[in-house]
Amino acid sequence: MALTEQQKQAATRIRQQGGTVKQAADILKVSTQELKNYLHRAGITQTQADADGLWCAWCGQRIDASKFNTRKRFCSDSHRLKWWSANRFAITPKSRKETVCPNCGTTFSAWHSSGKKYCNHACYIQHRYGTRGGKP
Structure with a gap:
């Protein structure tokens, strides 16, 4: 499955802000190898050494999480709604x-x-x- 343009932009932002490939793949719900291939072809590398952060699954911007909510996935409600409307049919419920x-x-x-x-x-x-x- 090829990456969408939105996923490519988000992966680029996450990687440039110091995120690892595994973190970006987990956030964007794509395979690690597919993301590695795209980043290698595009020549995108990690520019900052901060691998401890959280990033928005829609836009890839860094999220400042509070000590009470460390599993935050989106920077705003509008990005949460956009992500779910775009990925509703790609997610297969296991239960x-x-x-x-x-x-x-x-x-x-x-x-x-x-x-x-x-x-x-x-x-x-x-x-x-x-x-x-x-x-x-």
């Missing part, structure tokens, strides 16, 4: 399971920990009470 609805028999995908049995509320009502949502 999903395929379930069969006991009422209609259709297969649907649900979070593993949700305990969801029915595909929708109407199926639940019909199976539980034998109606289409009203009294028999």
